[in-house]
Amino acid sequence: MDGFLLLAFLFLAAGVVAVPIASRLGLGSVLGYLIAGIAISPLLQQLHVDVVSIQHFAEFGVVMMLFLVGLELEPRMLWSMRDKLLGLGGLQVAVTAAAIMGIAMLLGQPWSIALAVGLVLSLSSTAIVLQTLNEKGLMKCDGGQSSFSVLLFQDIAVIPMLAFIPLLALPELADMAVASAEHGGEGDHGSMSLVERLDGWQRALVTVGAIGLVVVGGSYLTRPVFRFIAIARLRELFTAFALLLVIGIALLMIVVGLSPALGTFLAGVVLANSEYRHELESDIDPFKGLLLGLFFITVGAAIRFDLLFANLGGVVAMTLGLIALKALILYALSRIFSITGADRWLFTLGLAQAGEFGFVLLSFTVASSVIPTALAQQLLLVVTLSMLLTPLLFIIYDKLIAPRFAATGSRQADEIEEQGSVIVAGHGRFGGIVNRILLSAGFKTVVLDYQSEQLEVLRKFGIKVYFGDAMRPDLLHAAGIGEAKMLVIAIDERESATELVRYVTENYPHVYIVVRALDRHHVYELWNAGARDIIREHFDSSLRAGRSALEALGVHPYDAERQVRGFVLNDREQMYQLASVFNPDIPAHENAEYVEKTKKFLERYEQAMRGTSAAFGSRLDRGWVPPSLDDVEAEEQAAESGQREDSDFKCQANGPGT
Amino acid sequence: MARLIVYYAHPGHKYSHVNKYMARAAGAVDGITFVDLYRDYPRFDIDVNVEQRRLVEHDVVLFQFPMFWYSTPSIIKEWEDLVLEHGFAYGAGGENLAGKQMMLAVTAAGPDDAYRHEGYQHYPIRTFLTPLEQTARLCKMHFPAPYVLYSSLKAPAAGLVEPHVDGYVRLLEAIRDDRYDFAAAERMNVVHFDTLPVGEEG
Incomplete structure (x- = not known):
């Protein structure tokens, strides 16, 4: 236990110190974590920490990340990506593996080793690339989408590779390989499989069954479970369930010999349309972030500097050669698939490294006696170094390439980027009407409400609403406040609405806020919190009621209309004046200045009513008064x-x- | 019997010296349709379908309003802009108003002699009304002489409100009963309460 706490402290401290510095220097969080790992690696060695097994554990972050990626992708979108996924991804893996195999054979390696090396190095780093793309907001552009297609294909391709690699080795060593893979821990792909002893058709059946379970369960079972959990009204239960869901699916996939990343990705896609999407997103996101951070730290910490310096020139040359070769192939593919402009370079540079699945495959090849240990250790260094260099490639893209294309205007990102949407917090009688108006005008809205009974009713009518408390910053973030144009606050709780205004105006000053006030004093509170478009809940309906009353009493409808308009103007002026003396810390009736000003207004109002002053409604009578x-x-x-x-x-x- | 609709427009109805009495009297005439535009549309959201149906169902369309800045009160312009659609009132297929009468009943603050070239309004009143006249022409409608009261602000003191209102009622009833001589009216410049071309019964 003490050991665990010490380790946790060490990793967290390294991350907390290194990442902000790296971000400040414009290096991105990934490089920050990697450097942190390198920095603490001597300490870890002193403590005899098994970095590799921690790394396997941390790889679960990749699984979570793919779940989150799936949540962002609706099935329709995934289907529209199928050409890229199979064509681009398949070609990248095949061509790269073949090219590396050829070079390795030219260097004198036997074909079996060369092929294994080719497969290992053809993969890129899902963790680094997706994390960086998300961080830079490049996921939605053409280059980001293409990169994602390739990465997803690679993640799926790992499974057949794991099945194929042992065939390259001597059969009597296969048992050892299985034992070694099991030793790898939870994150290891392809271990723990229960289907190995089954026939082909049984295996296929189990596979289909498992995927079916994920799809059907995701579609029909999560909703009742969420409703059941909502009864307890405890936040952590949602988190617990979200984790349970992801881990459960990963386990199921491992048991049937499929990729856990693929399984959770699929579950994510299935749940992308669910009203609990943002809730799941915000629950899983911190875990994903922490695990990925841990993963990057372990990558940094696992670098064997003694081996590196023993053959520095060779390793560096191999790494640069690998990056150049992969980039070349990616560039060629981007031409074939007509990825243009800055997107082409993003795609080319972004995927040029080897990836974390390389670690898994390498240890697996060693265990399967496909690749000799000495070579594997060299390759391990190459993979690590190439990952270490990736953030630098992204910096090159950011600083040198993107500005050039942005300047010449040939960048196509705008075409694909989603337009900033409107977040409507609270879908009651008030928020509901606002939402309907926005939708009818063709705007995209994300509606958040935390009454699950109401959500299901709305869903039945085809209104897209999500479960979640808008007061939670993480959920607001998941709902897209960062990219939103506007936030409509229509939640019932007075204090919460004010808090939300304060939080959003401070952290997202670009978001325009329309907020409902419960009464006059609430208006002042909201104003103080930073809101400028404040709508009083009952004000407009009261005005209409007043107008109806005037009309029914025989006032000409147009005069009634103008009377009410004059009232509004007068009232607004009064509000502005009183807002300046209102103090949220002093009750209105104890605020001397406020009371004084209010009295004055009432006096003026009464005078006007008795006809002794022109103050009230003077604006009304300006028009159409004939000269004497x-x-x-x-x-x-x-x-x-x-x-x-x-x-x-x-x-x-x-x-x-x- | 001609089917007559009166559109009345006065945003300052309650300050009116003449028009509100004219409106009250017109509203009391049997067998015609009377519409107070500012009453029906206090927020200017004119119902185009309703208005077009009204036009189709009437033979004579009469606008009653005070002259504001050599023109109509703003709601009449809004009404024209929305109701007189292409394809309904004019243009291809826009024959719905053809052959109908468009008539005006206006009050002007300036005296008779101001509305001439030497007067301070510089133009005859018909010149200020040409946008409406041409609107009628484009819609293939007739445009008989408008029913005019000059010096309207002085009318109460001069005792002219009552005769003008009475004349207005006679005019409306004559149109309703097909006793109004539109042919004669079309040849006139303006008509007053004492120059109405009203024929005998029938």
Whole structure:
């Protein structure tokens, strides 16, 4: 236990110190974690920590990441990506593996080793690339989408590779390989399989069954379970269930010999349309972040510097050669698949490294006696070094390539990027109407509400709503506040609404806020919190009721309309004046200045009502009041005597009230 | 019997000296349709379908309003902009108003002699009404002489409100009963309460 706490402290401290510094320097979080890992690696060695097994555990972060990626992808979108997924991904793996195999054979390796090396190095790093793309907001552009297609294909391809690699080795060593793989821990792919002893058709059946279970369960079982959990109204239960879901699916996939990453990705896609999507997203996200961070740290910490320095030139040359070769192939593919402009370079540079699945495959090849240990250790260094260099490639893209294309305007990102949407917090009678109006005008909205009973009713009518408390920053983030144009706050709790305004105006100043106020004092509170578009809950309906009353009492409808408009203007002026003296810390009736000003207003109002002052409604009577008879005489005389001043014409011509 | 619709527009109805009495009297005439535009559409959301149906169902369309800045009160312009659609009132297939009468009943604050070239309004009142006249022409409608009261602000003191209102009622009833001589009216410049071309019964 003490050991665990010490390790946790060490890893967390390294991350907390290194990542902000790296971000500050513009290096990105991934490089920060990697450097942190390198920094603490001597300490870990002193403590005899098994970095590799921690790494296997941390690889689960990749599984979680794919779940989150799946949540962002609706089935329709996935289907539209199928060409890229199979064509681009398949070609990348096949061509790269073949090219590396050829080079290795030219260097004198036997074909079996060369092929294994080719397969290992053809993979890229899902963890680094997706994390970086997300961080930079490049996932939605063409280059990001293509990169993702390739990575997803690679993650799926790992499974057949694991099955294929032992065939390259001597059969009597196969048992050892299985034992070694099991030793790898939870994150290891292809271990623990229960289907190995089954026939082919049985295996296929089990596979189909497992995928079916994920799809059907995701579609039909999560909702009742969530509803069941919602009864307890405990936040951590949602988190627990989200984790349970992801881990459960990963386990199921491992048991049937499929990729856990693929399984959770699939579950994510199935749940992408669910009203609990944002809730799941915000629950899993921190775990994913921490595990990936841990994973990057272990990559840094696992570098064997003694081996590296023993053959520095060779390893560096191999690494650079590998990156150059992979980049070349990616560039060629991007031409074939007509990925253009900055996207082509993002794709080319982003995927040029070897990836974390390389670690898994390498240890597996060693255990299967396919690759000799000495070579495997060299390759391990190459994989690590190439991952270490990836953030630098992204920096090159950021600093040198993207600006060039942005300047020439040939970047196509705008075409694909989603337009900023509107988040509506609270879908009650108020938020519901706002949402309907926005939708009818063709705007995209994300509706958040935390009453699951109501959500299901709304879903039945085809209204897209998500379960979640808008007060939680993480959920707000998952709902896309970072990219949103506007937030409509229509939640019932007074204090919460004010808090939300304060939080969003401070952290997302670009988001325009429309907020409902419960009453006059709430308006002042919201104003103080930073809101500027504040709508009083019952104000407009009261105005309409007042207008109806006037009309029913025989006031001409147009006069009633103007009377009410005048009231609104007057009231607003009063609000502005009083807002300046309102103090949220002092109750209104104890605030002397506030009371004084209110009294003055009431006085003016009464005078106006008795007709002794023109204050109230003076604006109403400005229009269409005819000039007096004396004015008319004077003007006519002036006009006749030839003094044609503009003012004369105005009064005469306007001459209303006849 | 001609089917007559009166559109009345006065945003300052309660300050009116003449028009509100005319409106009250017109509203009391049997067998015609009376519409107070500012009452029906206090928020200017004119119902185009309703208005077009009204036009189709009437033979004579009469606008009653005070002259504001040599033109109509703003709601009449809004009404024209929305109701007189291409394909309904004019243009291809827009024959719905052809042959109908468009008539005006206006009050002007300036005296009779102001509305001439030497007067301070510089133009005759018909010049200020040409946008409506041409609107009628484009819609293939007739445009008989408008029913006019000059010096309207002085009318109460001069005792002219009552005769003008009475004349208005006679005018409306004559149109309703097909006793109004539109042919004669079309040849006139303006008509007053004492120059109405009203024929005998029938």
